[in-house]
Amino acid sequence: MVATAEQSGSKMSALRTPLCEKLGIDYPIFQAGMGYVARYELAAAVSAAGGLGCIGSGYMTPDVLVEEIAKLRAITDRPFGVNILFGRPSQQDNKHDAHIERMAQVAIDAEVPVIVSGLGSPSREIVDKAHAKGIFVMSVIGAARHAAKAAEGGVDGLIASGQEGGGHVGKIGTAVLIPSIVDATDLPLVAAGGFADGRGLVMALAMGAQGIWMGTRFITTDESYAHANYKQKIVDIDITGTTVSRGHSGKTCRLIENDFTHYWDTNPEEILPFPRQLKAVGEPASIAGRENGDMANGSCPAGQTSGLIHQVKPAGQLVQDIVAEAHGIIGNLTTMAAQG
Numbered sequence: 461m462v463a464t465a466e467q468s469g470s471k472m473s474a475l476r477t478p479l480c481e482k483l484g485i486d487y488p489i490f491q492a493g494m495g496y497v498a499r500y501e502l503a504a505a506v507s508a509a510g511g512l513g514c515i516g517s518g519y520m521t522p523d524v525l526v527e528e529i530a531k532l533r534a535i536t537d538r539p540f541g542v543n544i545l546f547g548r549p550s551q552q553d554n555k556h557d558a559h560i561e562r563m564a565q566v567a568i569d570a571e572v573p574v575i576v577s578g579l580g581s582p583s584r585e586i587v588d589k590a591h592a593k594g595i596f597v598m599s600v601i602g603a604a605r606h607a608a609k610a611a612e613g614g615v616d617g618l619i620a621s622g623q624e625g626g627g628h629v630g631k632i633g634t635a636v637l638i639p640s641i642v643d644a645t646d647l648p649l650v651a652a653g654g655f656a657d658g659r660g661l662v663m664a665l666a667m668g669a670q671g672i673w674m675g676t677r678f679i680t681t682d683e684s685y686a687h688a689n690y691k692q693k694i695v696d697i698d699i700t701g702t703t704v705s706r707g708h709s710g711k712t713c714r715l716i717e718n719d720f721t722h723y724w725d726t727n728p729e730e731i732l733p734f735p736r737q738l739k740a741v742g743e744p745a746s747i748a749g750r751e752n753g754d755m756a757n758g759s760c761p762a763g764q765t766s767g768l769i770h771q772v773k774p775a776g777q778l779v780q781d782i783v784a785e786a787h788g789i790i791g792n793l794t795t796m797a798a799q800g
């Protein structure tokens with residue numbers, strides 16, 4: 461159930477948007493539900509710090525998701541989300557559809573506060589079942605034209621990720637994408653792609669978004685499940701260290717540039733259509749990179765913010781640092797405005 465502001469004991473903050481009020485969170489900082497990387501430890505740390513943590517359930521079984529939710533709830537009673545990859549790997553794959561139904565049912569039965577759909581929106585039936593339990597449903601979209609469709613499907617909020625972001629991306633940069641979607645929908649929108657600090661949070665709010673959804677910055681936290689080599693690589697590379705490749709899944713995906721991306725850049729004719737490339741190549745390469753730390757041959761999603769990240773730190777501290785920086789910027793802007 462979504463907590464009210466009173467129930468959450470939330471703090472007053474200039475950053476608190478209507479969406480924060482609705483979800484019962486203190487700050488408009490949403491942690492992306494990244495497959496393999498965002499497990500209960502990370503989600504719990506972010507939620508406990510006043511943001512919205514999100515378990516990335518991609519690649520989990522229903523039983524594992526049940527356990528992850530229980531473990532998160534043993535750490536914090538704050539609101540959190542579960543990310544489910546509704547479109548993965550294929551709408552025509554009956555086995556896959558059954559798996560997604562079961563994952564969604566786990567989240568609904570557990571009455572998680574928020575369900576976030578990735579790579580496609582949930583069916584109307586799932587949305588209705590979630591709403592019957594008071595669950596807030598958000599959908600990740602990549603273009604303004606998807607906003608109306610998501611609204612028709614009954615979702616309560618949107619997340620849009622620009623081309624700078626890690627993982628699957630479209631062609632439009634965040635600074636253009638976000639205002640275009642704000643103009644196209646009445647649903648609350650959370651901005652994603654390229655956010656790593658308080659400057660980005662203020663920028664997102666100025667564009668009309670009600671929060672930021674960060675992936676790459678949260679990989680480089682103590683609680684993320686990513687291999688230490690993966691975290692260190694993000695710290696080491698600069699803003700040019702990532703590239704968009706179809707090698708991971710057949711769809712455009714921003715990854716750390718390495719031997720894996722070079723291979724698929726030079727052999728594009730071998731890339732299978734989505735989702736066959738993901739099954740045959742992306743999944744094993746993800747395990748190589750994210751779990752085993754093979755930074756040469758692994759498929760390691762990361763965004764251009766890698767060049768802005770210089771340190772691995774605790775997730776709760778990261779949330780507090782972003783809030784403090786954003787408050788400072790808003791204070792300065794307020795002073796400028798007062799001076800005319």
Ligand SMILES: Cc1cc2nc3c(=O)[nH]c(=O)nc-3n(C[C@H](O)[C@H](O)[C@H](O)COP(=O)(O)O)c2cc1C
Pocket residue numbers: 492493494495497516517518543545577578579600621624625626627628652653654655673674675676677679760761762763764765
């Ligand atoms: C390692 C990694 C894994 C991701 N896995 C998922 C996923 O399972 N589901 C999803 O909806 N988005 C996933 N994404 C995309 C994020 O949700 C988000 O849109 C993106 O990270 C935002 O850009 P940023 O990396 O610049 O913060 C992933 C991103 C990364 C970096």
